[in-house]
Amino acid sequence: MSDTATMTDAKLLEGPAFVRAKPLAPLPPPLTEAGAIGWLRKNLFSGVLNIVLTIVCALLIAWIVPPLVKFLLIDAVWDGSSRADCLPGPDRPEVGACWAFVIDRINFFTYGFYPISERWRVDIFFVLLALGVVWMAWLDAPRRDIGVIYFFIILPIASLILLLGWPLLGLSKVETTSWGGVLVTVVVASVGIVFSLPIGIVLALGRRSRMPAVRLFSVIFIEFVRGVPLITVLFMASVMLPLFVPDTWSPDKLLRALVGVSLFASAYMAEVVRAGLQAIPKGQYEAAFAVGLSYWKTMRFIILPQALKITIPNIVNTTIGLFKDTTLVFVVGIFDFLMTIEAARVDPNWATPGISTTGYAFAAIFYLLFCYGMSRYARFVEGRLAAGDRR
Amino acid sequence: MAAVEHTRPKAPLIYNPKVRGMAYQAVLCAVIVFLAWSAIRNAAENLARAKIATGFGFWENTAGFDISQALIEYSTTSSYGRAFWVGLINTLVVAALGIVLATILGFLIGIARLSKNWLLARMAGFYVEIIRNIPLLLQLLFWYNAVLKALPAMRESLSIPGGGFLNNRGLFLPQPLFQAGSSYALIALGVGVVAAIVYRTWAKRRQMATGQQAPVLWVTLGLVIALPLAVLGLSGFPIAFNYPEAGRFNIRGGMELLPEFMALLFGLVIYTAAFIAEVVRAGILAVARGQTEAAYSLGLRPGQTLRLVVIPQAMRVIIPPLTSQYLNLTKNSTLAVAIGYPDLVQIFAGTVLNQTGQAVEVIVITMAVYLTISLVTSALMNLYNRRMALVER
Numbered sequence: 001m002s003d004t005a006t007m008t009d010a011k012l013l014e015g016p017a018f019v020r021a022k023p024l025a026p027l028p029p030p031l032t033e034a035g036a037i038g039w040l041r042k043n044l045f046s047g048v049l050n051i052v053l054t055i056v057c058a059l060l061i062a063w064i065v066p067p068l069v070k071f072l073l074i075d076a077v078w079d080g081s082s083r084a085d086c087l088p089g090p091d092r093p094e095v096g097a098c099w100a101f102v103i104d105r106i107n108f109f110t111y112g113f114y115p116i117s118e119r120w121r122v123d124i125f126f127v128l129l130a131l132g133v134v135w136m137a138w139l140d141a142p143r144r145d146i147g148v149i150y151f152f153i154i155l156p157i158a159s160l161i162l163l164l165g166w167p168l169l170g171l172s173k174v175e176t177t178s179w180g181g182v183l184v185t186v187v188v189a190s191v192g193i194v195f196s197l198p199i200g201i202v203l204a205l206g207r208r209s210r211m212p213a214v215r216l217f218s219v220i221f222i223e224f225v226r227g228v229p230l231i232t233v234l235f236m237a238s239v240m241l242p243l244f245v246p247d248t249w250s251p252d253k254l255l256r257a258l259v260g261v262s263l264f265a266s267a268y269m270a271e272v273v274r275a276g277l278q279a280i281p282k283g284q285y286e287a288a289f290a291v292g293l294s295y296w297k298t299m300r301f302i303i304l305p306q307a308l309k310i311t312i313p314n315i316v317n318t319t320i321g322l323f324k325d326t327t328l329v330f331v332v333g334i335f336d337f338l339m340t341i342e343a344a345r346v347d348p349n350w351a352t353p354g355i356s357t358t359g360y361a362f363a364a365i366f367y368l369l370f371c372y373g374m375s376r377y378a379r380f381v382e383g384r385l386a387a388g389d390r391r
Numbered sequence: 392m393a394a395v396e397h398t399r400p401k402a403p404l405i406y407n408p409k410v411r412g413m414a415y416q417a418v419l420c421a422v423i424v425f426l427a428w429s430a431i432r433n434a435a436e437n438l439a440r441a442k443i444a445t446g447f448g449f450w451e452n453t454a455g456f457d458i459s460q461a462l463i464e465y466s467t468t469s470s471y472g473r474a475f476w477v478g479l480i481n482t483l484v485v486a487a488l489g490i491v492l493a494t495i496l497g498f499l500i501g502i503a504r505l506s507k508n509w510l511l512a513r514m515a516g517f518y519v520e521i522i523r524n525i526p527l528l529l530q531l532l533f534w535y536n537a538v539l540k541a542l543p544a545m546r547e548s549l550s551i552p553g554g555g556f557l558n559n560r561g562l563f564l565p566q567p568l569f570q571a572g573s574s575y576a577l578i579a580l581g582v583g584v585v586a587a588i589v590y591r592t593w594a595k596r597r598q599m600a601t602g603q604q605a606p607v608l609w610v611t612l613g614l615v616i617a618l619p620l621a622v623l624g625l626s627g628f629p630i631a632f633n634y635p636e637a638g639r640f641n642i643r644g645g646m647e648l649l650p651e652f653m654a655l656l657f658g659l660v661i662y663t664a665a666f667i668a669e670v671v672r673a674g675i676l677a678v679a680r681g682q683t684e685a686a687y688s689l690g691l692r693p694g695q696t697l698r699l700v701v702i703p704q705a706m707r708v709i710i711p712p713l714t715s716q717y718l719n720l721t722k723n724s725t726l727a728v729a730i731g732y733p734d735l736v737q738i739f740a741g742t743v744l745n746q747t748g749q750a751v752e753v754i755v756i757t758m759a760v761y762l763t764i765s766l767v768t769s770a771l772m773n774l775y776n777r778r779m780a781l782v783e784r
Contacts, residue, residue: 043509050508057510213416217423227765228758229722235740236758239750243437244430324526331728338529345536356537364525364533371524 071096071354072361079103086352097358101350109340109362112180118172121162122183128155128162129190137377139384156194163187176254180335182366184254188261188326188336193319195262200269201308205299207274218270225267230328234260238332257329265322272318276311277303310385316378320371338363434751441748449747450475456742458733460649471743478738479760485652485734486721489659493720494713496660497667504672515668522665528726530662535654535730542650545641554634556642562653563635566646572629579622583614590614651732655724663720670716674709675701707779714772718765725761735760 031037044054075096077086086098102109111119132155135147163183165173179187206218225233237260241251251259280303288298308315327338335343341359344350404410438445450472457467461477462484503515522530540559543549548558556563587610594605623630635645678701686696727734728741735757744753 043507046507053506053508053511057508057514060514061510211412211416213420217419224762227762229725229736229761231725231728231736232740232754232758232761235736235744236754239744240434240754243434243750246433247437247440320524324524327526327528328726330528338526338532342532353541356541357533360529360533360537363529367526367529368521368524372520375520375524 070094071357083348083350083352083355086350086354095352095354097361098350098352098355099358101344101355101358102362104350105340105344105347108181108344109337110182112183112335112340113178114180114183115172115174115178118165118174121165121171121174125159125162125183126186128158129186139381152194152198156191159187176252179254181340182337184329184334185323185326185337187254188258188329188334189319189323191258192261192265192322192326196265196269196322197315199262199266201273201304203266203270204273204277207270208277222267222270225264226271230261230264230325231331233264234328234332236260237263253332254334257332257334260332261322261326261329264325265318268318268321269315272311272314273307275314276307279310280307312385313378313382316374316381320374320378323371323374324367337366438751443748445749445752447752449743449749449752452747454743454746456746458738459731460652460733471747474743475735475739475756478733478735481732481738482721482724482727482734482736485655485659485727485732486724489656489663489720489724490717492656492660493663493667493716496664497716498671500664501668501671501675504668505675519665519668522661523669527658527662527723528729531654531658531726531730534657535650539650539654545637548637548642550637554632555645556635556637558642559650560642561650562648563642564646564648565632565634566644568631568633570629570631572626573623575626576619576623580615580619583616583618587611587614649732651727651730654730655727655732655734658726659720659723662723663716666716666719667713670709670712671705673712674705674707677708678704707776710772710776710779714768718768721764721768722761 028034029038032041045051073096075092075094077095077098077100080086080098080100081104085100086095088095107116107119111122114122132147132151135141135144136151141147161169161171163174163179164176165171167173203218203222206214207222209215209218234257237256238253241256241259245251284302284306285298288302293302326336329336330339330342341363345356345359451470453467454469454471454474455467456474458465458474458477460481462480463473463477465473465477500515500518503511504519506512506515542557542559545558545560548556548563550556551564554565590605590610591607594607598604633644633646635642635647682700682704683696686700687693691699724734725736728737731737740753740757744750747753
């Protein structure tokens with residue numbers, strides 16, 4: 001009895017023979033909806049308009065990219081010593097970029113007319129600067145407080161001694177008129193940053209001050225500088241600054257440009273910092289005053305650390321703008337990186353039809369690498385700061 | 392019993408925040424006044440020693456130099472003041488054209504960056520990243536020295552269909568000459584524009600009242616374009632063209648666009664468009680997703696959704712940064728000095744300053760011009776922005 005019952009139960013559990021007890025493995029999705037083909041259909045060929053757009057884009061790429069690769073790499077000349085190597089000849093009907101020219105003049109592009117025997121000083125300056133930049137940019141670096149002192153105080157003084165020379169230390173004097181190339185570009189950009197950030201912070205605090213005179217001067221300065229082009233500021237620094245100081249001072253040409261660039265960058269930095277200050281909730285100020293901190297202590301320990309932290313991406317973006325703007329110092333006769341290229345490309349020893357494009361391509365790659373690098377860094381910091389919001 | 396006296400402990404005056412604030416401000420004012428005073432005194436001394444005239448008397452003096460592009464009458468016997476106006480007009484022309492073209496290109500690229508088409512979005516992204524990260528000066532030099540100056544010389548000019556020529560001295564185009572009778576077409580254009588505005592207002596009011604839509608686009612196009620063309624045709628096309636003629640060494644007649652002008656325009660438009668594209672993209676992304684979804688669920692087509700729902704809301708976010716891009720473009724047009732386009736800085740802060748030596752006056756005038764442009768534009772845009780701003784309940 002019990003035996004039959006068990007058997008029937010088992011049969012019932014199994015169900016009739018035509019009912020499947022276990023699910024089948026799912027079929028693969030149709031080829032047209034998944035995988036590469038599905039992706040293509042979805043992202044490139046989803047409608048008449050999209051098909052047309054895709055074809056136009058593909059044509060555009062085919063029109064731009066192969067000639068570019070051909071010019072920059074395939075037809076490029078890598079070694080040579082004069083223009084003859086970069087001219088089309090019977091064995092080379094088409095000549096692309098003349099990288100031999102860049103390799104030949106790379107020292108000129110880097111140091112300008114800096115005396116050859118003293119160029120190690122520039123190299124040390126680059127290393128010191130790189131150290132400072134890494135210390136500041138690496139957010140988890142040890143002792144960043146010392147890093148700030150290093151970057152804003154020690155580094156400028158050390159660089160000044162190193163680059164200008166100090167005969168007492170056995171470093172011969174090098175006039176700024178012989179500086180040039182990447183050296184000048186880097187000097188202008190870093191001086192701009194080192195001075196514009198503190199001045200910008202002071203101006204931003206001034207603009208939010210409760211003292212009307214302080215506020216008025218800050219607003220006038222910021223709005224005036226932001227309303228005029230950098231070139232006119234540089235012209236002003238170049239022709240008006242010598243008039244405004246006693247004639248015995250006669251400021252150096254590079255110094256005038258540096259003053260102009262720093263003042264210009266300060267106004268932009270001030271607006272960036274002000275945006276950061278405005279983002280700090282009012283309660284932070286009130287709490288700080290309530291525990292009895294003075295204005296400067298409130299700023300130093302409570303407000304600025306928070307405001308500057310959220311401003312880092314914008315500070316980096318302003319730095320990118322400043323780095324690109326360093327090219328404008330040519331108007332006051334400073335020989336920056338771009339100007340060394342301008343000078344070298346008309347050098348009769350190298351002048352060929354393609355030499356201008358080669359020089360500009362090299363400069364473009366240089367600026368692109370630095371600026372793109374900085375903008376990636378800004379985005380990385382932004383992501384890290386937003387980590388707290390991604391709960 | 393003596394009353395308990397509630398007197399505050401007397402703090403020294405120096406701890407009173409109000410007094411302190413006044414003191415700080417007094418010191419600041421004193422320092423600034425002293426700096427300004429010593430700067431003026433030094434300047435006066437230095438100028439007197441260098442025997443440089445002061446004041447604005449030079450304005451009426453004969454300039455004595457030629458300008459390659461003058462849109463108002465100008466010759467070497469004109470005054471410095473005239474040269475100033477020529478330079479200012481050249482600056483405004485390149486800035487205005489640049490703003491229009493950069494806006495069009497920038498909007499196209501910004502929208503393309505958000506396209507569902509992967510290839511298009513990627514290409515727009517590449518454009519923005521590459522153009523934004525290369526200094527404008529480098530781009531201008533490239534366009535001028537490596538592209539336009541590398542064009543064939545005068546004798547091997549490339550001819551453009553329609554009667555134009557392109558060579559390393561510029562772009563030569565047929566110049567339209569308006570003859571008697573073409574004024575009717577101009578009047579028709581004016582009438583068309585006014586009628587179009589009236590029609591649009593009427594159509595909008597009717598749509599508000601009844602919900603019925605009128606074919607605004609087609610009627611506007613008809614009134615503004617077809618009507619003047621029809622009048623032009625009826626009056627027998629009273630427009631002649633002055634075609635440029637290629638000679639051995641020169642091209643005569645026609646309209647000439649300097650390579651400096653073209654390089655500056657290309658450079659400014661391509662550079663600024665990358666920034667405008669980012670502004671537009673950020674603006675469109677700022678419109679909440681639900682807005683698009685709600686528009687779709689109401690049955691609007693993608694084009695209508697973009698035009699009627701997304702763009703009007705995005706414009707609120709776009710306009711302030713767009714204004715600052717316009718100002719940047721205008722300020723960047725001073726880079727003309729690098730390639731020799733005769734703009735305000737090149738003529739005035741360059742040549743005039745060198746000839747007169749009156750640095751202070753010339754620089755002050757130049758800066759005042761840019762400052763005025765900036766302030767006026769900001770004021771206008773603030774006004775517009777206030778009208779566009781969201782009216783909160």
